[in-house]
Amino acid sequence: MTPEDAEAILRDYFAPWVQRLGLGVEEVGERHAIVRLPWSDDLARAGGGLSGQAMMAAADTATVVAISAARGGFVPMTTVQQSTTFQRPVTGKDVLIDVRITKLGRTLAFSEITLTADGEVEPAARASTVYAILG
């Protein structure tokens, strides 16, 4: 799977509201993906910080890309559980979402996600997700 294939998945399967995040796929690998959430004032709350809602949505979406890459193409799946911690505010910067699939089972997949503001070292947020694979 190429980043272009992965971007087609973003266009074809996600809600229009989610697509307005403007996510772009930087890299897909056997068990990981890196997705970019471009900075936009549209995603910022009062005070100027990136909304946590956008980070949770981006983490969930990036996981679908990574699982699809691991499976060699999109398969029907549904989020079972997502846990997210918010550790540092982001203002005026893109966020890179690094997803690692830690288990790809027949019916369940697990991933770990690190969200880092572009150019920073320490994470803005961390998430873990459990997906049920339906196909």
Place this chain on the structure above:
Amino acid sequence: MTPEDAEAILRDYFAPWVQRLGLGVEEVGERHAIVRLPWSDDLARAGGGLSGQAMMAAADTATVVAISAARGGFVPMTTVQQSTTFQRPVTGKDVLIDVRITKLGRTLAFSEITLTADGEVEPAARASTVYAILG
């Protein structure tokens, strides 16, 4: 605090992208709030189901309303952690988001959130959040 006061908080503090969820406040109480997420095809993924991203975002946003109600007005706060489970698909129906504040401390607040499709009994999703209160 009235539902109208709470809707002013939705307008004043949230990202434009979050406001496009179209959340409305049905009820606010001493330690709870009920918020409505209106059905919209804009929030539906391929296949027609309400996106999990919209449910997580609505749960987070509704918690801010409930904590503000519990404090008698908006106070600066930031999400520390959110855990969400997705239990039943929602198609073509509004979702009611019921938030209960289980602890309102000086610096941390905890809430439990049940998301239920309008007219249903069993939850579509459940979430718990931890907030840091900054003011």
Place this chain on the structure above:
Amino acid sequence: MTPEDAEAILRDYFAPWVQRLGLGVEEVGERHAIVRLPWSDDLARAGGGLSGQAMMAAADTATVVAISAARGGFVPMTTVQQSTTFQRPVTGKDVLIDVRITKLGRTLAFSEITLTADGEVEPAARASTVYAILG
């Protein structure tokens, strides 16, 4: 299923270390269970408070009881995910663990758990769990 049947499950399926929690089953219903964690200094950390480890373990164990009750007997299952928040310290009191099964699917079960010190109203801790049902 009676509380006695449920206590037999505690004896037969759990690790000896978990059994040393001394859990007792107060009530089992169609989709819920109430389990008691008796106070013991053995479970208290320095300072005298009940350890969070004991509360997480009790929540997990009580869920197995509740799912078994909902299924009419023990079935093989495994914890997929547990999220727990710790809200109030407990000292010198039993803890009642109230488990509600919010979805009992063919392969996945979801529960919500409230842990409350005996005689208190506000929760000491809250947990949610996802289980995979294997049988």
Place this chain on the structure above:
Amino acid sequence: MTPEDAEAILRDYFAPWVQRLGLGVEEVGERHAIVRLPWSDDLARAGGGLSGQAMMAAADTATVVAISAARGGFVPMTTVQQSTTFQRPVTGKDVLIDVRITKLGRTLAFSEITLTADGEVEPAARASTVYAILG
């Protein structure tokens, strides 16, 4: 802080029941720790697998060691939230618990924990914790 200092923390601050896990400190660093959970039948449930309860308790405990190391000594702290996913069974092997502190704030600390059976590459479980630092 040396591993011996860290083991003194295990002895001095944890509940006797938690100490029976037999945790040993392998390594402590500026923002991480590696702790060993020795295999014991006492921690195994029916069927022979390591209980999830023991893994959650070990993850929580190892985080206290890592935060103490990061602070240069034990400070009073309390778990706010722990999320754990269970990905692979463990039978007959020690488990290594690798804790990374991803943020050490003045009042909140965040960590990511990977639990791996000794000699394996893929994780048995993953956890994230949020701690409130009280001192």
